[in-house]
Amino acid sequence: MEYAVRGKVVIEADKLARSGKSIIYTNIGNPHSVGQSPLTWPRQVLSLVDLPPSAGVDHPDVLKLYPSDAVSRARELQSMMGGSGTGAYSHSQGVLGIRQDVADFCASRDGVPCDPDLIFLTNGASAGISHVLQTCVSGEDDGVMIPIPQYPIYSATLALLGGRQVGYALDEGNGWEANVSSMERSLQEAKDAGVNVRAFVLINPGNPTGQVLSKEAVGEVVKFCAKHGLVLLADEVYQENVYCEGKAFTSCKKAAADMGLLGEVEIASFHSTSKGIFGECGRRGGYMELTGFDKEVFGQIYKLASSGLCSGLPGQVMTSLMVKGPPSDGESFSSFEREKGEIFGSLKRRAQMVADGLNAIPGFTCNAAEGAMYVFPRVTMPPGAAAAAAAEGTNVDTMYALSLLRETGICVVPAAGFGQEEGRSGFRTTFLPPEETMEEAVRMFKTHHEGFVEKYK
Numbered sequence: 001m002e003y004a005v006r007g008k009v010v011i012e013a014d015k016l017a018r019s020g021k022s023i024i025y026t027n028i029g030n031p032h033s034v035g036q037s038p039l040t041w042p043r044q045v046l047s048l049v050d051l052p053p054s055a056g057v058d059h060p061d062v063l064k065l066y067p068s069d070a071v072s073r074a075r076e077l078q079s080m081m082g083g084s085g086t087g088a089y090s091h092s093q094g095v096l097g098i099r100q101d102v103a104d105f106c107a108s109r110d111g112v113p114c115d116p117d118l119i120f121l122t123n124g125a126s127a128g129i130s131h132v133l134q135t136c137v138s139g140e141d142d143g144v145m146i147p148i149p150q151y152p153i154y155s156a157t158l159a160l161l162g163g164r165q166v167g168y169a170l171d172e173g174n175g176w177e178a179n180v181s182s183m184e185r186s187l188q189e190a191k192d193a194g195v196n197v198r199a200f201v202l203i204n205p206g207n208p209t210g211q212v213l214s215k216e217a218v219g220e221v222v223k224f225c226a227k228h229g230l231v232l233l234a235d236e237v238y239q240e241n242v243y244c245e246g247k248a249f250t251s252c253k254k255a256a257a258d259m260g261l262l263g264e265v266e267i268a269s270f271h272s273t274s275k276g277i278f279g280e281c282g283r284r285g286g287y288m289e290l291t292g293f294d295k296e297v298f299g300q301i302y303k304l305a306s307s308g309l310c311s312g313l314p315g316q317v318m319t320s321l322m323v324k325g326p327p328s329d330g331e332s333f334s335s336f337e338r339e340k341g342e343i344f345g346s347l348k349r350r351a352q353m354v355a356d357g358l359n360a361i362p363g364f365t366c367n368a369a370e371g372a373m374y375v376f377p378r379v380t381m382p383p384g385a386a387a388a389a390a391a392e393g394t395n396v397d398t399m400y401a402l403s404l405l406r407e408t409g410i411c412v413v414p415a416a417g418f419g420q421e422e423g424r425s426g427f428r429t430t431f432l433p434p435e436e437t438m439e440e441a442v443r444m445f446k447t448h449h450e451g452f453v454e455k456y457k
């Protein structure tokens with residue numbers, strides 16, 4: 001199993017950092033690790049929920065330190081936990097009241113009813129993804145369709161489970177759109193090779209590719225899964241990270257409902273506190289909603305969740321706060337909205353600046369980051385690079401990323417770690433470090449590339 005976002009280049013970066021070199025980590029979508037501040041109100045509520053009541057919500061001076069809407073929300077969350085607090089296990093699917101918050105959020109986002117009994121609160125999206133893949137893959141003939149390029153949790157988990165990865169290409173020349181004819185072709189080839197294709201992964205907005213699919217394009221994927229009886233894993237962790245004017249996030253569930261396909265296709269959708277504006281990766285919060293699943297299958301997934309007892313309670317609390325902010329007439333509403341707006345505005349500027357900056361480097365082509373937190377440029381390598389990489393026993397992308405790291409201190413992930421079409425080269429970078437750092441990084445990408453081209457011409 002390989003996990004490129006924490007792979008060879010990152011291990012080398014950590015080694016260099018320990019020896020005193022200054023490193024700009026752009027390898028992983030981990031906003032707080034590169035300077036993003038936590039939102040104040042969710043942390044206030046979380047701290048109050050965690051504190052014993054006598055030192056928190058019931059302390060006589062609590063309103064001198066905390067806004068009243070943080071105190072009232074903390075009380076509400078504590079009562080949802082039945083007085084047992086964040087130190088006790090919860091129900092295997094998570095605290096019911098928090099699942100109700102998630103269900104209300106999904107229902108209002110999609111205009112489609114949502115049942116809290118079909119929600120699982122999970123340790124990040126990762127845990128939910130792992131449960132569903134485990135359920136789908138029981139042997140080496142079982143396959144799952146994943147986008148190429150993809151986020152490595154899919155290839156890694158499939159490798160671990162001994163299942164087959166069935167790639168479908170995203171169209172780089174067409175803004176990384178998912179194309180139904182290429183999906184049909186990949187599925188047929190896999191079936192011809194004896195693979196029992198069970199499931200399909202859609203990452204929207206995309207990672208590493210940053211595209212935001214139209215409602216029609218999401219609908220095409222839902223139809224494809226319904227037609228072929230595939231479980232649809234809807235990875236929607238970047239649903240709040242949409243920067244491109246005229247583009248909007250559409251959930252797979254909404255697309256299914258609008259086409260009258262709700263209940264006709266099994267959809268497992270995932271969301272997380274790690275991304276969006278919260279960026280609370282270390283909290284390990286998230287949820288999974290199961291729509292259209294057979295009762296027996298649901299029971300198996302329930303058993304998998306139960307075998308882990310429950311997800312972490314602070315992550316469950318953060319998930320509640322992500323889907324339900326302070327009340328609009330509350331003391332914290334305007335500061336919460338201001339903080340969110342500042343983070344979002346800065347992400348949007350960085351998305352544009354980094355894509356424009358990379359496109360201005362001769363030899364680079366980079367699609368816009370319409371959403372998510374990454375750009376995935378295609379880099380034209382000089383003619384001598386392939387032979388030099390082969391002599392070092394590695395691939396060109398990794399050699400390039402290591403050279404970039406050693407010369408500039410920027411830690412990116414080689415594109416090969418996500419999968420890409422034969423002959424393509426490049427890397428993935430986040431645009432999460434502060435704006436001035438990213439501007440400097442773009443200048444260093446250029447200087448390094450010029451030197452690399454000269455060296456291997």
Ligand SMILES: Cc1ncc(COP(=O)(O)O)c(C=O)c1O
Binds near residue numbers: 029151235237273
């Ligand atoms: C597309 C995608 N899915 C899932 C995850 C897992 O996130 P987490 O487990 O922190 O929610 C990530 C993390 O970067 C991601 O990019």
